[in-house]
Amino acid sequence: MSLMFDENGRPFIIIQEQEQKQRLRGIDALKANIAAARAVARTLRTSLGPKGMDKMLQSPDGDVTVTNDGATILKEMELKHEIAKLMVELSKAQDDEIGDGTTGVVVLAGALLEKAEMLLDKGIHPSRISEGFERAVDIAMPVLDSISEQIDFEQNDHEQLRRVAMTTLNSKIVHRIREELGKVCVDAILAVADMERREVNLDLIKLDGKVGGKLEDTALVHGIVVDKDFSHPQMPKRVDDAKICILTCPFEPPKPKTKHKLEIDSVEAYKEMQVAEKAYFTDMVQRVKASGATLVICQWGFDDEANYLLLKNELPAIRWVGGVEIELIAIATGGRIIPRFEDVSEQKLGYAKTVREMSFGTTRDRMIVLEECASMKAVTIFVRGGNKMVVEEAKRSIHDALCIVRNLVTDNRIVYGGGAAEVACSLAISEAADQIEGLEQYGVRAFADALDSIPMALAENSGMQPIESLSHAKAKQMREKNPRIGINCMKYSTDDMKEQYVYESLRSKKQQLQHAAQVVKMILKIDDVIEDKNYN
Ligand code: ADP
Structure with missing residues (x-):
């Protein structure tokens, strides 16, 4: 800032705008952005899976939320950094369109960025990395299609649908009563579903709750509760x-x-x-x-x-x-x-x-x-619980389970969870990478490595050795040609996710891969950050 005088002797001040701005360019900008996004992903990593931890968040007005739902954690964190906000948008997009897999998508994006950073250090241009990721997604999509299975939910009294809902509820505070809630969710969806057109209007399900009683008292009412x-x-x-x-x-x-x-x-x-x-x-x-x-x-x-x-x-x-x-x-x-x-x-x-x-x-x-x-065939799920935090978290968990069941009613193809689908894709992508000439190969291989971080996080969160568990799952999938082998988080006698009933909808898994890659591509494209110092 400097003081000047015009021709009539009147003083005026020149503010040099550049002084007010902070500017990062090229690799520094990329690295700063990657660091911000990875910090967000790191926060969510420990919340992934059936043994994932919860986060406790306090809002400015003192309200406390306890949750392990990725989208909710990020929403409550009130992040300032623009790139960190992109990650919030990522989980929100997954939440809006699919309703589940919000933690997984951010963890995957974080892993992709980690691998991208390594490649940047090797001197590979960000565009080459992005192209490699894009190619890897193209390889993964048909793989996911080929390992997917259709579930026939009309049979067995909707048992399979219930199992899928239970998988989602497994990782949440409501896991104690996941069987009852799974049934409530399936019944609610079937009550409002238009089976002929395969459409479900979630607005017809009113999710209501009141503090008092126990979680077990949660009930489905075929009507409206006042x-x-x-x-x-x-x-x-x-x-x-x-x-x-x-x-x-x-x-x-x-x-x-x-x-x-x-x-x-x-x-x-x-x-x-x-x-x-x-x-x-x-x-x-x-x-x-x-x-x-x-x-x-x-x-x-x-x-x-x-x-x-x-x-x-x-x-x-x-x-x-x-x-x-x-x-x-x-x-x-x-x-x-x-x-x-x-x-x-x-x-x-x-x-x-x-x-x-x-x-x-x-x-x-x-x-x-x-x-x-x-x-109207409106139904109400009336949630009870000992305190407000429990009721709210139970409502969020039920919402996730409802979304999963809705997705299966509209499209009944599933892949197996517990990292099984990721391992299968990772194996296929690694194999394909060998055939690719040029620098793109590095990006493709990095994508395969990033996919590994999902089963590794699941294992780590369950108190197991991550690398050992991953290599075990990979070796077994290759040996037995069985894409259903995942991480045995619950320590059951089998690590076949079909036998453990750990399902995820095909649509959700595909979307996770596509969206994570898309956001990472976007972050890798930014090489100039001009920031107003006064803003922060
Ligand atoms: P998200 O918000 O992404 O759905 P969750 O915390 O619900 O995150 O964790 C989902 C992950 O946990 C998925 O990869 C799913 O396959 C896995 N998972 C869920 N239940 C089990 C289980 N019983 N055994 C192994 N993995 C599981």
Whole structure:
């Protein structure tokens, strides 16, 4: 910064912009970027697999999250570095499109960068490395196709689907009850799936939760759960063939507003007013009943007097239902939201086969469930757990499992997990690399080495010797020509992942390889970083 004077003697300041910027070029830029991305991948590496560790993250407002879901960890980490953010985007893309494999994809990208750095040190141009990676992905895709198998989930009472869901749940805090949850997830997906068109709309599955009870109390409800109860304890706890009037206007006698003044100078006058109020409200109730409604769901509350009159007139009601839930109820029951009392009519009522109070598991909390609604086959998975962290993590795990099952309903091809698919690809790519002439060969071989890091991480996280486990799996796959041999993380008697039921969907595995390679290619292309010093 320097002070200058113009021709009239007025001072002005020249700020040299370059001073404010930090600039990295060429190999330095590449290395700095690789280091940032690898740091992110390193964080996630220990979370991979059934024995992976959880991370505890505290948000600026003090909320604590405990999770081992890659996408969630990265989202909560609030990374500043632009390249680190690319890794966040990578896991997010995997999460959005597939819903699982979010940790694996970042670990793989980290390993690819590690190998790329070694090649850079050898003096190989980044473009050559990228081309090699691209070629390796092209080799891996048909390999994955050839080792994939179709699972026939119509047979065996959906046993296989359940097994796949359980594999996902294995690595999460909910693994204790993975069998029950696996069943819940499969049932939920099958309830909303359109089997003919092989489509699943996940929006129809509401994932809800409440602190209290045990994880075991988590249940699938074929309908909508509303965390409310009937407004009066003496109202019936169940309404069959419910015709539902959904009100967003107050349902009580009109109250004198504070800005009006009402003078009552005698007991008689007061009583008269009370009678009038009562008559007014009874009239309202009769009008609702006349429309054929057998249940009122109201966004507003009503006072004790109104509540008592509803009970007297045998019109069960639920009050203080939130706006979002009101909308969901309206969509599901095919009813219309009625904002003005005068508009109540038969055509606007919604329908549910049963509306009843239900308790979940061992807790005494009661909630209202609307089942078999008119126009939608919505289901709710209602998660219970000892504290908020558990409920939230269980919801995330269930979401992953739901995504996996959904993927299999839309495309039922699978490959075997536990690093088996990676080892098979790595072997095939290494073999192919020998045939490639020129520098590209190095990139291709590096890709094969990077794939090895997935089984190695799985072994390391399970307390096993990584190199030994990997070489064992590789040798056995080659010897027995069996692409199902993976890392025996659970120390079962077999390391055949088919027998351990460790499945991953083919689509997810393919996407992991493609996306990881794509991000790495992008990072390798950046050779100039101009950073504003003031920004950080
Ligand atoms: P992601 O977020 O990538 O799904 P996970 O922590 O769920 O990460 O770990 C998934 C990895 O763990 C996959 O490679 C999968 O094949 C492997 N895996 C899951 N269960 C087992 C198991 N029982 N034995 C060996 N590997 C397993």
